[in-house]
Structure formats: C-alpha cells, structure tokens
Amino acid sequence: MNQNPRRIVLLTMVGLIAAIAGTFLLDPYRNYLLALVAAHLCAIAGLSLLIGRTGQLSLGHAALMAAGGYGYVAGVKVGDGVVPGGLQPVLGLVVAVVTASVIGLVLGLAGARLHGPYLAGLTLAVVLALPALTAQIPALGGDQGLMVPFRSVPQALSSLIALEQWQAWIALTVVAVVLGVLATVDAGAPGIRMRAVRDDEVAAALAGIRPGRIKVQAFVLSAAAAGAGGGVLCFVDSGVRPGGYGVTLSLLLVVGVVVGGTGRLAGAAIGAALVVLLPWLIGLGTSAVDLPAEAAQRLDGNLAVLVFGLLLIGLTVLAPTGALGLLTRAGASRKRSAPSISPLSKD
Numbered sequence: 586m587n588q589n590p591r592r593i594v595l596l597t598m599v600g601l602i603a604a605i606a607g608t609f610l611l612d613p614y615r616n617y618l619l620a621l622v623a624a625h626l627c628a629i630a631g632l633s634l635l636i637g638r639t640g641q642l643s644l645g646h647a648a649l650m651a652a653g654g655y656g657y658v659a660g661v662k663v664g665d666g667v668v669p670g671g672l673q674p675v676l677g678l679v680v681a682v683v684t685a686s687v688i689g690l691v692l693g694l695a696g697a698r699l700h701g702p703y704l705a706g707l708t709l710a711v712v713l714a715l716p717a718l719t720a721q722i723p724a725l726g727g728d729q730g731l732m733v734p735f736r737s738v739p740q741a742l743s744s745l746i747a748l749e750q751w752q753a754w755i756a757l758t759v760v761a762v763v764l765g766v767l768a769t770v771d772a773g774a775p776g777i778r779m780r781a782v783r784d785d786e787v788a789a790a791l792a793g794i795r796p797g798r799i800k801v802q803a804f805v806l807s808a809a810a811a812g813a814g815g816g817v818l819c820f821v822d823s824g825v826r827p828g829g830y831g832v833t834l835s836l837l838l839v840v841g842v843v844v845g846g847t848g849r850l851a852g853a854a855i856g857a858a859l860v861v862l863l864p865w866l867i868g869l870g871t872s873a874v875d876l877p878a879e880a881a882q883r884l885d886g887n888l889a890v891l892v893f894g895l896l897l898i899g900l901t902v903l904a905p906t907g908a909l910g911l912l913t914r915a916g917a918s919r920k921r922s923a924p925s926i927s928p929l930s931k932d
Contacts, residue, residue, distance in 0.1 A: 590769050597765040604757045613749040617821070618861060620749070623756035624817040626857035627763045629841040630850050631810025634767050636839075637848020638779035639803045641696060645708030646811045647834035648715050649685045653815025654825030656684030658731045665734075674736060674820055678759060681816030682809045689808020693801035712835050719827040730826030733819065756817045763810050764850055770806060771850070779803055833890070840893050844900055846907025855908045859896075864889035 608616050632646050660680030664673040692711065696704045719725040737743070738751040746754075770776055778799050781789040786796040819825045841856025867889050904911040 590773070593765060593768045593772065597761050597768070601757060601761040604761075605754055608746075608750050608753045608757075611750075611753075613747045616747070616749040616753040618865065620753045620756035620817070620821045622857050622861045623753070623760040624814045624821065625838070625841065625860050626760050626854055627814030627817065628811040629838055629845070629857045629860070630760075630764055630767055630853040631807035631814075632838055633842045633845065633848055633850065633853045633856075634771060634779075634810075635803050635807035636842055638771065638776060638783060639800055640783040641800060641804065642702075642705045642839075643692075643696075643708040643804075643807070644705050644832075644835050644839065645692070645711040646807070646838050647830040647832070648708075648712045649689060649808045649811035650815035650818065650834070651715060651825060651827060651830035652688050652808075653681035653685045653812030654819040654830070655725060655731065656681035656812060657816040657819040658733050658825060659684070661733045671739060674755065677733070677820070678813065678816040681819070682812045685812020685815065686805050686809045689805045689811075690801065692808070693804030696804060697797040697800040709832070709835070712830070712832050715830060716827050725827075728827065730824055730828075732824040735823050736820065752821045755820060759813055759817050763813050767806070767810065768850055775799075775802070837893065840897050843897060844908055846909035849907065849909050852907050852909035859893075863892060867892060 608619065611619065628646055628650050632643060635641050635643060657677040657680065660677035661673045663680070664676040668676055692708060695707060699707060716728070719730070720727050725731065738746060738748055742751065771779075778789070778794050781792065781794055782796045782799045789796055789799075815825070815830075818829075837860050841860045842853065843856075844859055845852030845854065845856030871888065900907060900911075906913075
C-alpha cells in the first residue's frame with residue numbers, strides 16, 4: 586500500500602490529466618456517460634471505504650446522494666447574485682458535500698451504536714422515507730424536485746469543447762479530489778484505525794482507539810463522497826428529483842462495491858462503470874432485437890436489475906474479492922507462468 590500522500594496527489598493529477606485528454610476521443614453522449622460514471626464513482630468509492638475498512642453496511646447512500654443534489658441547488662441559489670456565475674457551481678458542490686456530511690454525521694452517530702443488519706435497516710429506512718420527506722417539505726419541490734439554471738460552457742472554451750465534454754471535465758475533477766482524499770485517508774493512520782476497529786473492536790479499544798468515533802468519522806467521510814456525487818449529478822442534469830434516488834440506486838451502489846472489490850478504490854471505478862454502462866449496453870442489445878412491445882416494456886429496466894443480480898451471485902461465488910481481485914490474480918498467474926530467462930541464454 587502506498588503511504589506517501591505526495592505520490593497519491595501526483596498519481597491523482599496524472600490520472601485526471603489523462604482522463605481529461607481522453608474526453609477528446611469521445612462523442613458528446615459518451616462524455617455524458619463518463620460524467621455519470623464519475624458521479625457514481627464518488628459514491629461507490631466512499632461506500633467501498635465504509636464497508637471495506639469499518640464493516641459498516643449502508644443501504645441509504647442514494648439518500649445521501651440526493652442530499653448532495655438538494656445541497657447543490659441550495660448553494661447555487663444562495664450564490665445567485667452574490668458570487669460570479671462561474672463560481673456558483675463550485676459553491677453548489679461545497680454546499681452539497683456539507684449537506685450530505687451533516688446528514689452522514691447524524692446517521693453515523695446512530696449507526697455507531699448498531700451492528701450489521703440493524704445499521705443496514707436504519708439506512709434503508711432513510712431511503713424509503715425520502716419521497717415522503719420531499720412531499721412534506723415544499724422547499725424540496727415534492728415529486729418534481731428542484732431545478733437549477735442551465736450551465737453552458739465558459740466563453741473561453743466554447744469554441745473548443747462541447748457541453749458534455751465540459752460536464753465530464755467538472756465531474757472528473759470532482760472525482761479526482763474525492764479519490765485523492767479517500768486514498769490519503771486509507772493509506773494513513775485513520776485507515777489503520779478503521780481496519781483495527783473492523784477486525785476487533787475490543788482489541789482496538791484496548792489499544793487506545795475509540796471505535797465509535799472512528800465509525801462516525803468513516804460514515805461522515807463516506808457521506809461527503811456521496812454528496813459530491815449527488816452534486817455532480819445535479820450539475821450534469823440541472824436538477825434533482827427524489828424518484829432518481831430510491832432503493833434501487835442504493836442497492837446498485839452496493840453491487841458496484843461488491844463487483845469492483847470491497848475496500849478497493851480502483852475496483853470502485855469498475856463498479857461505477859458497470860452501474861452506469863451495463864443498463865445502457867443492455868438497452869442497445871434489446872433495441873437491436875425485434876421484441877414484441879409488451880415484452881420490451883417488461884424488460885425495460887428489469888433486465889438490467891436481473892443481470893446485476895446474476896453478476897453479483899456469480900462474482901460472490903467465483904471471485905469473492907471482486908473483479909479487481911480477479912484481474913490481480915490473473916496477472917500474478919500470468920507472471921508465474923511466463924518462462925524465465927536463464928543468464929546463460931544471453932550468449
């Protein structure tokens with residue numbers, strides 16, 4: 586494990602520059618999909634750290650993403666007329682992270698006293714309560730949600746890039762910051778304390794670690810990452826609607842964690858890509874087949890969930906460490922099977 590923060594920052598910046606350069610190779614719709622992958626990666630990476638390092642299972646991260654979306658709208662509206670238009674999205678993203686962090690703090694304080702399925706049930710209840718909450722608070726816009734003004738490409742870049750490419754740049758920048766922070770925390774002393782609490786709370790307490798505090802800190806950090814993802818989604822879609830942050834999204838985030846490899850930030854990228862791209866690819870496949878209208882309507886959305894379920898079962902049985910673990914073992918096996926070069930063969 587890399588424990589040098591400077592190296593983490595350097596790798597993050599190199600990865601960000603490479604990703605931004607890659608957007609020039611994509612058409613507008615694929616850049617839009619890339620922005621969605623980046624938004625989901627924020628939430629899945631934070632959830633992966635929470636589950637993999639502290640053992641806390643949350644089924645309510647979709648609600649935290651929604652909190653980030655509503656926070657983004659509030660930040661943009663507060664900044665309207667107060668800060669320059671170009672800085673309003675930045676203010677919105679900051680408020681999105683703060684809003685989700687505050688809710689994560691409340692959930693974390695309650696969750697620190699719960700274990701296993703009880704914490705999962707608590708967070709699941711939050712997601713289920715989201716539609717009712719938005720209906721009771723007029724400021725949240727009810728079922729229609731809230732909208733923010735459309736953000737076009739800055740004038741200096743308008744002749745170089747399309748809107749979707751600009752959105753991908755913002756999303757990639759946010760996810761680079763989120764991954765950099767999570768990797769730094771995971772590689773440092775906080776990460777060591779999280780693993781100690783996960784492995785044995787009693788032994789960790791005897792070593793001077795306060796398990797409850799560590800769990801709350803991990804939950805707040807994970808909530809902040811989810812809030813950043815929700816803010817990015819709101820920036821890309823120019824609004825937030827409670828219907829998009831239900832139980833299905835929460836379960837897909839968990840599937841993304843497991844498929845990529847629990848506790849692995851690189852694996853979270855694989856999980857986020859699957860969560861966003863697999864339904865799109867399945868839609869392309871079903872549209873290419875001449876299905877009856879009723880069958881096509883039944884398969885719309887449900888087939889993707891079924892494939893996710895089968896994929897989750899298959900990976901759990903065949904590769905418990907996720908897709909990244911499977912790729913790592915395949916690479917190690919290839920190295921072992923490669924023929925070694927004898928020093929005498931130089932002649």
